[in-house]
Amino acid sequence: MRKIVRLQKAAFDAAAEVAPLVAGLSDIGALVTFTGLCRDEAGSLVALEIEHYPGMAEAEIARVVEEASRRWPLEAVLVIHRHGEIRAGEPIVLVATAAKHRAAAFAGAEFLMDYLKTAAPFWKKARRSDGRGGDWVAAREEDEAAARRWERPRARGES
C-alpha cells in the first residue's frame, strides 16, 4: 500500500498532494478525499491555534493508518495534518484513500477521520473576532460516538 503521512505548519493544496498518491496506479476504481477546513462560525472565528504532541501525533496517525489498511483493501492512503495558526477558510487536515471499489475507500476515509478526531493528540484554541481571549475547543460527544461505531466486529466494506 502506498502511504503518505505528514504533519506541517504550512497550508497545503489538496489536489497537488493527492496527485502523486495515485500516479501510475491504474487499477484503482475509487478515490475519496476529505478536507477538513477551519469554519469561520458565521464570522465569529478568526483563526484556530492548533497545538500538538510532537512524536506521539505521528505515532498515533501511523497506528491508525496501519489499522485502516488491515481492515480494508486500500491501495493508497494519505494523511496531512497541520498545526500552528490556521485562519478561517484554510484547510486543517487532508485524508485520501484509494481502492479498487468505493465501499473500502469511503469506509477507510471515514474511519481515519473519526480516529484522527478522537485519538490523535491535537488541541484547538479559537481566536474570536470580538477580541475575546482564546477558548479551547471542547471535544464533541458526536466525535466519540462516531469513533465508537468502528468497534463493532465488522463494518460495511470491510474485507
Next chain:
Amino acid sequence: MRKIVRLQKAAFDAAAEVAPLVAGLSDIGALVTFTGLCRDEAGSLVALEIEHYPGMAEAEIARVVEEASRRWPLEAVLVIHRHGEIRAGEPIVLVATAAKHRAAAFAGAEFLMDYLKTAAPFWKKARRSDGRGGDWVAAREEDEAAARRWERPRARGES
C-alpha cells in the same frame, strides 16, 4: 445550496472542478470528493464505452441531488458524469459534497454514488486488451445492496 451538475464526454480535472464549488464559502468544515476511475483490471481492460440516456440521465441526477439535499444539511454539491469512450486510468465520475460537519458530507457523497450507480441511466461496455469484442459490464448486487441501505427511515448524519 450551491449545485453543479454536468454530463460531458471530455475528461475533467477534479481539483479545477471542486475549487469554484466552495470558493467564498467560509463556514464549511468538511469537503468530501469522490472520483470514480476506469480500472485497467490488471491490464485486461483498455477502455470503457459509456452509453447514456440523454435527458433522463440529467433528470435522474438532479432528482438524486435534490433528495440528498433534503436528507442532509449540505452547503454545496457537485456531480460530473462522463459518457463516450473512457480509457483505463481516466476519471468517469466526480462527486463532491461540502457541509459544516463531516458526517453529512460523507453520507451525502456515499448516497449520491450509490444512487448514481443504480438509478442513473448509464451503461458500460468494456473494450478488452485481448481484442475480444466488447462485453456489457454487469450490474453488481453489491451496488443494489448499497443503494438499499438508504431506504431505512433515517441514516447516520441525517438531520
Next chain:
Amino acid sequence: MKALYFAWVRERVGLPEEEIAPPPSVTTVAELVAWLRGRGENYAVAFADEHAVRAALDRRHVKPEQPIASAKEIAFFPPMTGG
C-alpha cells in the same frame, strides 16, 4: 409513442429508437413488452428475460405493472452500471 432501446437491449433489437403503435388492449409496461416480443425474433431475444430489462416511462423508472396511460416515450434497458 416513441420507444428507445439502450445497451444490449438496443443491440438485440437492432434499433436505438422507433415509433410504435400498440393496440388499445396494451395498457401496462408488461403488456407492452409482451406485445413487442411478438413483433419478431430480435424483440423476442431482447425481451426473453423479463427480469433483465428495466423500463422508464417519460424518463422515470417504472415497474412492469405501471399503466402506460398517455406516456409519450418509453425506454427499455438493462440494469444501470453508471458511476
Next chain:
Amino acid sequence: MKALYFAWVRERVGLPEEEIAPPPSVTTVAELVAWLRGRGENYAVAFADEHAVRAALDRRHVKPEQPIASAKEIAFFPPMTGG
C-alpha cells in the same frame, strides 16, 4: 521521569514540561495524578476533574489504572480535538 502538559492542562500547570520524581509508592497513572495534585494550587486546579484529563505513557494512550512501571515520559492533556 519527564512530564508533559498540553492545551489547558499546560496553561493551568503553568509549564509545558518538567522532570518529576514521584515516590516509589506511586505506581499507577491515577496515583501519579493524586500526587501531582498535592504539589501546589496550579496542579490542584489542572487536575481538579479526574475525567477531564487524559494521559499517555511513552506516547501511548493509557487509562488511570495503568501501572507506570519504567515509563520515561508521561503526558497529560484534555480530550483531543484534532482533525
